[in-house]
Amino acid sequence: MTVVPGMTELTAPYWEAAREGRLAIQECRSCGQLSHPPLPACPRCHGRDLGWREVSGTGTVYTYTVVRHPTHFAFADTIPYAIALVELAEGPWLITGITGCPPDG
Known part of the structure; x- marks a missing residue:
């Protein structure tokens, strides 16, 4: 059985990538900071221009x-x-x- 914690708008891209067998984490488009778990703002620069990046x-x-x-x-x-x-x-x-x-x- 696969258990998925409550998916939200913020975490949906992570779970969608996981369903496809990929690992994607949040990336700040302003400073390049990679972070996990997903947050509404960058932990480094506090920017809100966030995207997702596939990692190895x-x-x-x-x-x-x-x-x-x-x-x-x-x-x-x-x-x-x-x-x-x-x-x-x-x-x-x-x-x-x-x-x-x-x-x-």
Whole structure:
């Protein structure tokens, strides 16, 4: 089961790219700052001219955990699953699910 948190106008481009198997993050068109999660204004220059940029999806895993108890009923059927804190090659950090290997692998 795939659980998508509440999609909003602000986060829709992220989820649309994810549905297509791409990772897209917000980019400030004024200063070039890349940021995640999506915000209504740039965290660097506070500009509101924001767009979306596809990124590689590669990065460095700094830590991870295997979740064995659901934190929400919507995740009950997915236990166990692994989540990680990742610094993307392009700079921003994100928390993501680990797929393609067993949670304990």
